[in-house]
Amino acid sequence: MTYVFNPTYQLLVLASAFAAVHLLASGRTFIFASHTILFAALTAVLVSHGIEPYQTTAQAPGGLWVKLFYGAAKATWWIGGALMLVSSVRLFLIFEGRPREGRLVQDLLAGLIYTGAALSIVAYVFNVPVGTLIATSGVIAVILGLALQSTLSDVFSGVALNLGRPYSVGDWIILDTGVQGRVVETNWRATHLLNGTNDLVVIPNSTLAKSQLVNQSSPDETHGVTLTVRVITSRSPTQIQQVFSTILLGGRHTLREPAPLVTMGEMDGQSIGVELAFRVADAGQIITAKNEMLDLIFRHLKAEGLALATSVPNLGVPLNITSIGSAAADPSDQHDAIRDVPLFAALTENELNLLTQGVTRKTYARGTEIIHQGEKSGALMVVTRGVVIVEKELGNSRIELNRLSPGDFFGERGLLMGAEEPGFIRALSQVSVLEITSEDLSKILHARPDLADDLGATLAARLDAEAEYGVATPSMRRPLTIAHRIRHLFQL
Structure with a gap:
């Protein structure tokens, strides 16, 4: 050739x-x-x-x-x-x-x-x-x-983990050593986790292959959370269970399906254990959901006049009854209910007395539409008991915008801006509210003009949260702009 x-x-x-x-x-x-x-x-x-x-x-x-x-x-x-x-x-x-x-x-x-x-x-x-x-x-x-024995061990462990697929990139895992985080990368030698403090944790594949691990993202992303508290038995277990069922309704990070559960635990002569079980969308929301639920437990128990019970095990120490809030907390006390609102927490006694002079209490049964979508509220309503939901109607469905519990308020945009409510405001449970009229609020705003800035910031935060549903425009969501409108409306 x-x-x-x-x-x-x-x-x-x-x-x-x-x-x-x-x-x-x-x-x-x-x-x-x-x-x-x-x-x-x-x-x-x-x-x-x-x-x-x-x-x-x-x-x-x-x-x-x-x-x-x-x-x-x-x-x-x-x-x-x-x-x-x-x-x-x-x-x-x-x-x-x-x-x-x-x-x-x-x-x-x-x-x-x-x-x-x-x-x-x-x-x-x-x-x-x-x-x-x-x-x-x-x-x-x-x-x-x-x-290269150590390196080869990591390499073949990585291959085995990849083929066995006990986890995937994006899953949240917990090792038996207590290390936990979201998997962000797997390579020949190690697996990289991003923990809750946003630090990168590098674990050799050979170590990971020998460890017991819990995949919190499998078989799906949702994750169960449990909280246990003890409450003094000043009411029947059924009534206490109803209170905690209402508390679970107020969780904004809690999934509705499967439905949250309240389980009554051991009871003695002074207290009863209550376990709350609910699910969140993914493991990254566990801390946020727990913090929210603890805050709701505090607020609802105070609103219902219930108290937590604590004990020191194995020491023979009797139960220490710990009242939530002041020892004389009364759920019907309008003065204390207004002070529980963060917006009014800094008011003096004289200012609180001035604000509560014209306050009226109203009660709504479960399922009642308190304010309709598109309606302008003429009063600021402070929730003192129960849970309120805000839903926007779009076509034949409703989108949840917010949930309000004791200490929260609504109706501020109609009172402060003359704006319509973005959705239906409905009672999810039996609800009690205090109505603060424009005249009463005007007295406090003239005595403490800086409240206009706080009201503007609160309303702007709510508008930001509603913006993803197309409820608020960017021009409406600026705290200083809203505060200026409030000052102009009340001639501050």
Whole structure:
């Protein structure tokens, strides 16, 4: 067979194109298509000129440069084929639509492909028996294996974890050592977690493979939360259970399905245990939901005149009855109910007396529409008991905007801005409210004008929360703008 080595420039162009695509291109589909086209062109050029890179042939005729070119051409073909196969693995080998989680398997196959290409070059370019080479390299492999024992343990543990899939990128896991966090990356040697304080925790795969772990994101993202408190038995267990059922209604981070549960626990002569069980959307909301629920327990128990009971176990110390709030807390006391509102917490006794002179109490049965969507409220209403929900009607469905518990208020936008309510305000349980008229609020605002800024900030925060539903426009959500309108309305 006569070899004509005139495709030199074509091979140089194709080899350069392979290198450019491999180093500079982005996008797996583009890289795979480019590698496939270049490999096909390279094969056509070599075969058309009598060069068969996949055959073991005798030494090429010609001088030294011709022999070097012949070997380089065949080696380029094998490298190009390996690049094409690896790019196909990167493109098509994806587990459940999550390419990052299949990275270890992709890398393993890519390593096998490159190893095969290297052995093929040794066999078909240099005409060296591959079997002898593998046998000779066995001793070296043993030495390297002993030297890299820890690293290899991490590597194979990573492969086992990836194939077993006890967790995925994005899952929140807890180890038996107490370490917990969200999985952000898995690689050959370690798994990276982002913990609750936003710190990166790097755990070797061998350590992770030996650990007991809890996947809080499997089989779904929702996570169960339980809280246990003890309440003095100043009322019947049924009444106490109803109070805690109302408390669960007020949780804004609590899922409604499955429904939260109240379980009454052990009871003695002075107290009874109550366990609250509810679910949140994902493990990242556990802390927020717990904090919210503890705050709701405090507010509702105070509103109902109930108290927590504490005890010191195993020491024979009697129960210590701890009242929530002041010892003389009375749920019917309008003065204390107004002070429980953070907005009015800094008012003096004289200012509180001035504010409560015209206050009236109203009670609404469960399911009552207190204010309709689009209606302008003429009073500021402070919730003293129960839970109120704000829902916006869109077509045939309603979207929840907010939930209010004792200490919260509503009706402020109609009173302070002359604006309509964004949704229906409805009683989720039996609800008691205190109505503060415009005249009574005006007296306090003139005595303490800085309350206008606090009211503006509160209303702006609510408008921000409602903005995602298209309820509020950006111009309405500026605290200083709202405060200015309040000052202008009340002539402060």
